[in-house]
Amino acid sequence: MPTRGDRHLRAIQLAKQLAALGARLKTIHLITGMPPCQVQRLFFPDARTIPRGRAPNSVEWYHSANLILRTDACLIGAKYHQLRGQGLNVGEAMVCAYRAYRAVTAPPCRISLDRAFNLVSCIEGIWLARAPVLSVLTCPNCGCEFLAAVGTVAHLGAPCPFCKLLERFHVDPRIQASYPARASIDMSGRQLGILALFHKRCPRAKGDSPAK
Numbered sequence: 627m628p629t630r631g632d633r634h635l636r637a638i639q640l641a642k643q644l645a646a647l648g649a650r651l652k653t654i655h656l657i658t659g660m661p662p663c664q665v666q667r668l669f670f671p672d673a674r675t676i677p678r679g680r681a682p683n684s685v686e687w688y689h690s691a692n693l694i695l696r697t698d699a700c701l702i703g704a705k706y707h708q709l710r711g712q713g714l715n716v717g718e719a720m721v722c723a724y725r726a727y728r729a730v731t732a733p734p735c736r737i738s739l740d741r742a743f744n745l746v747s748c749i750e751g752i753w754l755a756r757a758p759v760l761s762v763l764t765c766p767n768c769g770c771e772f773l774a775a776v777g778t779v780a781h782l783g784a785p786c787p788f789c790k791l792l793e794r795f796h797v798d799p800r801i802q803a804s805y806p807a808r809a810s811i812d813m814s815g816r817q818l819g820i821l822a823l824f825h826k827r828c829p830r831a832k833g834d835s836p837a838k
């Protein structure tokens with residue numbers, strides 16, 4: 627059994643990682659349970675470095691986002707789902723999934739940690755959401771995991787975001803520039819397969835230099 631001290635240490639370590647990834651005070655507070663004033667004192671001694679602006683708070687964003695953003699959200703959701711299945715708790719799974727997402731996409735980062743927090747809230751029905759409103763489904767067409775409204779049934783002939791991405795990849799330079807696939811990335815096998823396919827079909831994405 628972890629002691630109270632163990633739990634407190636884990637909360638501080640998680641808060642540190644979240645702060646480094648750009649999380650807002652409220653996000654860190656909701657995930658770790660640490661009071662916002664304590665988070666600020668420990669990780670934002672200079673108040674000017676506290677992330678400002680309006681926090682993402684609506685699941686509608688996912689349904690109306692463009693294809694690249696929806697694919698990004700699916701990469702986070704799929705990795706999160708996989709890590710939860712491996713026994714990680716919600717906070718740790720979210721941080722690991724977000725890091726994995728940042729590793730497979732070209733900078734600048736399109737989805738903030740607070741947006742990822744919003745997505746995970748919607749998947750789990752915790753933190754910002756009262757009940758699950760997004761679920762992780764497996765596409766019967768391409769085999770990728772993707773996010774859809776709770777109650778959606780995946781069926782053959784209905785393309786998921788990855789199906790659409792593959793279809794448009796060779797004609798859309800924005801998509802080609804958004805995913806500089808690298809073999810060493812720790813994403814789930816199927817999603818990595820899709821990104822590796824991009825790599826083969828897009829010689830410009832070779833190497834480590836991010837596409838601008």
Ligand SMILES: [Zn+2]
Binds near residue numbers: 765766
């Ligand atoms: Zn698909």
